[in-house]
Amino acid sequence: MRAAQVTKLEGPESIEVVEIAEPAAFPGGVVIDVHAAGIAFPDVLMTRGLYQMKPELPFVVGGEVAGVVRSAPEDAAVAAGDRVVALTLLGNAVAETAVTAKEMVFRLPDNISLEAGAGILFNDLTVHFCLRKRGRLAAGETVLVHGAAGGIGTSTLRMAKALGAGRVIAVVSTEEKAQVAWANGATDVVLTDGRSVEAGGGTREHGETRDEHGWLVAVKELTGGRGVDIVLDPVGGDRFTDSIRSLAPAGRLLVVGFTAGEIPTVKVNRLLLKNVEVVGAAWGEWVMTHPGYLQEQWAEVAPLLESGAIAPPQPVLYPLEQTAAAVAALDNRSAKGKVVVTMK
């Protein structure tokens, strides 16, 4: 089969498309003819050996696929011929064939294409875990998401209202990304420099600030000084302290990732004085230690996808041959929406 493989830990550029043997089927494993595979930020880190999971070289990139089942154990919830989405967590996805445990494979609703399907599981189930389990999102609350045009970001925009949020504020770095945020369901879009962007273009200033803290000024103004109930933060770095400042009383800041590179620290007096929480949200860790949780999540998310209450992802597609460029787009911050590699 053809696969996108990392042979040396030198970043996305070192990904090569190679011909290798198909992975061996194992007891309890589902064999999938892969049509498309999702790319996420951990893939960038894994190409440099910087992620917590460090597979032996060489390894195939990617953590999720969409495709058609070739064979499945009799007691699996899916059967040969089914259109499915599946997690490989992590590695072993960007290839023409994938094998993964039956508990990681789910039937894809008919209304969703395989390309869009490849962008669902990793981010949507992370966001579901963040908002439901760790963030305790209540009906009508306001959610703010950083990196809103990224994978986790667009997933939050697509899902938050279906999970009960009243308002979803997107924070992005460029006007082009602002349009991606609008297209994915944001109710307000703010640039990091503090200007808000209207749907269809045009910006508006808030106050006098025009720097990296500008977004906080804008969000305070947009919420009438109250702040937001939940911040979902996949970026970290200098967003962090301002994110605490942006919280309403009893607000929750969800720590999801550190694409900015720097791992922030928290002065706990800020939590005391404002009655707010900083909450860790590591979905993969939760899934590995809570058997049955994935199924519980899919049972709630799948009907919402099927009914259209959660819109499918609108992925940016790259052919298999351009996997290095697909992963590099996340590395160099140019990706606009979920990135998906197509095999067929």
Ligand SMILES: NC(=O)c1ccc[n+]([C@@H]2O[C@H](COP(=O)([O-])OP(=O)(O)OC[C@H]3O[C@@H](n4cnc5c(N)ncnc54)[C@H](OP(=O)(O)O)[C@@H]3O)[C@@H](O)[C@H]2O)c1
């Ligand atoms: N906790 C969990 O369970 C879990 C699960 C999945 C992923 N994650 C983490 O969530 C984070 C986001 O993943 P993703 O797949 O959504 O990534 P992504 O698609 O690349 O989006 C990340 C966003 O971060 C922002 N960003 C700010 N500084 C950046 C920089 N120096 N380089 C690149 N991006 C930068 C960008 O938005 P702007 O340009 O608009 O600022 C970008 O759109 C990663 O850290 C990932 O490891 C965590």
